[in-house]
């Protein structure tokens with residue numbers, strides 16, 4: 370058996386994550402679950418996960434190190450510490466047992482990037498078509514959208530900081546694009 | 555940039571959406587009883603409307619949902635968007651009418 374732990378490589382390939390001037394960072398690994406279910410399932414998710422999934426469109430709810438991001442009217446991205454995924458899947462599966470739902474571990478499908486600094490919104494606007502003014506895109510807002518040619522999940526975690534989720538195969542592209550945009554600011 | 559009013563997410567840039575063809579075309583309950591001509595009409599017959607057109611859109615790079623929209627094909631203006639399953643909204647005459 371190959372030792373898969375040994376084979377773990379960074380998602381950015383040859384890119385040096387410290388090459389930016391400080392606005393960009395790669396976030397540490399996380400547990401990521403895509404939960405889909407009807408409104409009647411939300412109470413059970415809240416009890417098992419410890420965070421009540423937001424019912425308001427495009428909003429994230431946070432409790433401690435866990436977060437539930439609204440992605441669609443029956444779809445949420447659940448974030449937790451890296452080691453927690455197997456445990457969470459079991460807990461949620463038990464709690465939701467009699468109901469119809471879908472729960473998929475996508476921890477390794479995507480990677481988290483952080484864009485922060487006074488001009489974070491301006492930097493993202495180089496490739497994101499949304500209005501990122503804080504009136505239009507307040508703290509706690511999250512949504513799937515586009516960054517130039519790649520789909521991302523964009524989440525404003527502070528006035529001047531955004532959490533991005535990007536598919537790991539597109540991470541070098543997103544990183545390279547943001548780095549270029551940062552140089553052009 | 556053209557903004558489209560997703561019934562779930564609100565006004566969002568056109569880039570996030572995909573067109574999904576004419577709306578309100580129901581699949582026959584029993585295709586085997588339907589006859590070739592009628593089946594062909596179901597598959598390929600479309601109103602090809604000049605003016606206000608009911609059509610499906612999908613917010614593919616957003617909430618992922620399909621919804622319906624009324625769009626004027628002569629000027630690309632969206633008059634209304636509504637959820638799948640809802641009735642086609644009635645429009646005021648002035649908005650809905652387009653000179654032939």
Ligand SMILES: [Zn+2]
Nearest residue numbers: 560563613617
């Ligand atoms: Zn939407």
